[in-house]
Amino acid sequence: MSDWYKLSPELVLQDLEADESLGLSESEARRRMEQYGPNELTEQEGRNPWRILWEQLSGIMVLILFVAALISIFLGDVYDAIAIVAIIILNAALGFQQEYKAERSMAALKKLAVPIVKVKRDGIVRELPSAELVPGDVLLLETGNLVPADGRVLASINMRIEEAALTGESVAIDKESELVFESDRALGDRRNMVYMGTVVNYGRGEIVVTETGMQTELGHIAKMIQSVEVEATPLQQRLDRVGKVLAVVALAIVGVIFLLGLLRG
Numbered sequence: 001m002s003d004w005y006k007l008s009p010e011l012v013l014q015d016l017e018a019d020e021s022l023g024l025s026e027s028e029a030r031r032r033m034e035q036y037g038p039n040e041l042t043e044q045e046g047r048n049p050w051r052i053l054w055e056q057l058s059g060i061m062v063l064i065l066f067v068a069a070l071i072s073i074f075l076g077d078v079y080d081a082i083a084i085v086a087i088i089i090l091n092a093a094l095g096f097q098q099e100y101k102a103e104r105s106m107a108a109l110k111k112l113a114v115p116i117v118k119v120k121r122d123g124i125v126r127e128l129p130s131a132e133l134v135p136g137d138v139l140l141l142e143t144g145n146l147v148p149a150d151g152r153v154l155a156s157i158n159m160r161i162e163e164a165a166l167t168g169e170s171v172a173i174d175k176e177s178e179l180v181f182e183s184d185r186a187l188g189d190r191r192n193m194v195y196m197g198t199v200v201n202y203g204r205g206e207i208v209v210t211e212t213g214m215q216t217e218l219g220h221i222a223k224m225i226q227s228v229e230v231e232a233t234p235l236q237q238r239l240d241r242v243g244k245v246l247a248v249v250a251l252a253i254v255g256v257i258f259l260l261g262l263l264r265g
Helices: 009-016 026-036 049-057 060-074 078-103 105-110 217-227 234-263
Strands: 116-121 124-129 138-142 150-162 199-211
Touching: 009 150, 009 199, 049 078, 060 078, 060 234, 138 150
Parallel strands: none
Antiparallel strands: 116 124, 116 138, 138 199, 150 199
């Protein structure tokens, strides 16, 4: 369910079979951990650095430049060869840097994870690793805390959350537990909810966890990032076409020169 902001705190607790004063029992928390899995962002296997580098060096234009450098060396034009190789290295370095940064975007999201959280279990406030959180856990948040999971606000004492990581809005948002929305609201307008990766800018409060791990809003972003297929840009597509044309023309010229050489003995 994603419309928790449309329910009152009482109904949310009822749906999650949670108790605001006692929290979950350890046995129930273990059962839910088996059901939902750990509260972590999972990373799919991406391209390794060697593959990224190979892609930068295997383009048609780059291969043509390699051939040109070899011919320059064969003809004794060492300076031309050095210039061509320098261009190849610079192009590959810039392309590799951009592609590698894109591949590491998942690591940047993981930095928003919280190591330790305060959670109610069996009526006692305990400090636990955030990976052990499950839907229905009751958390205590205070100024400076990173929010470890998505949750419905149960109590707010002047609690303000900075949600720039999700919405881009730099102004901290006041959170109110009494609010119940009847219509659909954008993420930044759900002032009775908190989301993984955001920061408690001021005050303190209490929430009940509604979503964990890859089911959180941050998890959805992580899924989208990892599902994007790498496609050549329009410029890269044009360069590839130009490279193929140049390769065909060059081979044709070489063939003509070879035949003329044979005819002339």
